Amino acid sequence: MNQAVQMEKVKKKYGKKTVLDHIQLSVQEGAIHGLIGPSGAGKTTIVKLVAGMETPERGFVNVFNERMPNLQVLQKIGFMAQSDALYENLTGLEHLRFFGSLFKLKKGEMNDRIDYVANLVNLTEDLSKKVSAYSGGMKRRLSLAIALVHNPNLLILDEPTVGIDPELKLQIWDELFRLKEEGRTIIITTHVMDEAEKCDSITMVRNGKLIAQGTPKELKQVYRTENFDRVFLLAGRDEK
Numbered sequence: 001m002n003q004a005v006q007m008e009k010v011k012k013k014y015g016k017k018t019v020l021d022h023i024q025l026s027v028q029e030g031a032i033h034g035l036i037g038p039s040g041a042g043k044t045t046i047v048k049l050v051a052g053m054e055t056p057e058r059g060f061v062n063v064f065n066e067r068m069p070n071l072q073v074l075q076k077i078g079f080m081a082q083s084d085a086l087y088e089n090l091t092g093l094e095h096l097r098f099f100g101s102l103f104k105l106k107k108g109e110m111n112d113r114i115d116y117v118a119n120l121v122n123l124t125e126d127l128s129k130k131v132s133a134y135s136g137g138m139k140r141r142l143s144l145a146i147a148l149v150h151n152p153n154l155l156i157l158d159e160p161t162v163g164i165d166p167e168l169k170l171q172i173w174d175e176l177f178r179l180k181e182e183g184r185t186i187i188i189t190t191h192v193m194d195e196a197e198k199c200d201s202i203t204m205v206r207n208g209k210l211i212a213q214g215t216p217k218e219l220k221q222v223y224r225t226e227n228f229d230r231v232f233l234l235a236g237r238d239e240k
Ligand SMILES: Nc1ncnc2c1ncn2[C@@H]1O[C@H](COP(=O)(O)OP(=O)(O)OP(=O)(O)O)[C@@H](O)[C@H]1O
Pocket: 014, 015, 019, 037, 038, 039, 040, 041, 042, 043, 044, 045, 046, 082
């Protein structure tokens, strides 16, 4: 199987502060990869580097074998940021059309995709409302729909299920599994260990450094525990 994402010895600084050091990451096409770590660990910085929104001081990031940042590859990526970058005065539908046109979707395809993603995130009935009238959870759902509108090969989700109710959370995970079956690649950041366990492979980060990598099963074996919270605690202890 081909590699969708490769990070080699990546170092990232903001000003004088090193926020990532020696980060290695390899994600196979068609895999769901989880990035786990406490607040400030560097998860968002890693996904921004993958999406080409930041560049490393050292090392490199390849997506679909192209060095990032790369405009062509960007067309194949769907990115859902942690804070919703939405326009309060536009409706949900206007957002989806705007982003669909940025990705150069043709009219027929655009309408089909908008129907599909709106239904997926339960926003069909609310598409004609302005975002200023949306709740926090609705904004999150619209952000997810936007990330999916152009049917990306690589989907990057930064804490997508925060503020989402349990039923929709399960629906979102069903969709992630379906996308995986189609051969699409997903990178997801989370604090929640039950989500981590649903991933094919995991990278644990702390203070900008890798503390563990592997499948959920491998990590539980290495740290001799069935409890994923404990895996994380024990991996963090090794780092000190
Ligand atoms: N634009 C920026 N300028 C300066 N420092 C930044 C910037 N973005 C992030 N940082 C710092 O980089 C470190 C890693 O932040 P990052 O957002 O990647 O962590 P995170 O693991 O995603 O955290 P959280 O789970 O809270 O979102 C933090 O110390 C943060 O303060």
